[in-house]
Amino acid sequence: MNPQELTLPLTTDRLQLRAYRESDAEALLPMYSREDVSQYLLEEPWTAEVARTEIAKRIPRTGLDTESRALALVIETADGLDDIEGSVVIGCLALWLEGDSAEKAEIGWILNPAAGGHGFASEAAAAMLNVAFDHYNLHRVIAQMDARNTASAKLATRIGMRQEAHLRQDWWSKGKWTDTLVFGMLGSDRQSA
DSSP states (O other): OOSSOOOSSEEOSSEEEEEOOTTHHHHHHHHHTOHHHHTTSSSOOOOHHHHHHHHHHHTTOEETTSTTOEEEEEEEESSSOTTOOSOEEEEEEEEEEOTTOSSEEEEEEEEOGGGTTSSHHHHHHHHHHHIIIIISOOSEEEEEEETTOHHHHHHHHHTTOEEEEEEEEEEEETTEEEEEEEEEEEHHHHHHO
């Protein structure tokens, strides 16, 4: 891992990826409380109390080289949403180390459906992969998702990840067995692209 501390926020052409703060509980509650968002997540739709608890857990996740071994960021934009003025929280993403490894991590993302179709998720996830490989010098990053979440699978493909597995009925989620898709990317994949 890079001994130099990661500088936050990360910025892209249209986005700011920043560390969590307490006020994000209120900002993210409308998204996480939606059934159509939570249906593919491991948890149920959020209540205000759950939102505060979850955000408190994410606040210390500021880098893979910290005690949390995770980087959790909020996605903000001021571009592309005609009906909203100023900077607005549109989602979040995270990167966390797998087990005891310092060379393998998992990435995950959630975007407010109201912000979909603008390429924001691709832009944010690609920026996080850049951090994973360029800053932390990781060997491998995976993304696992409910196989019914076709939008997430398309995003993984769009940012250059390869589908490596389709695990049939391997996860009990919300009262039924669900399939899991596993996508992966190696640091060397980026160099050959």
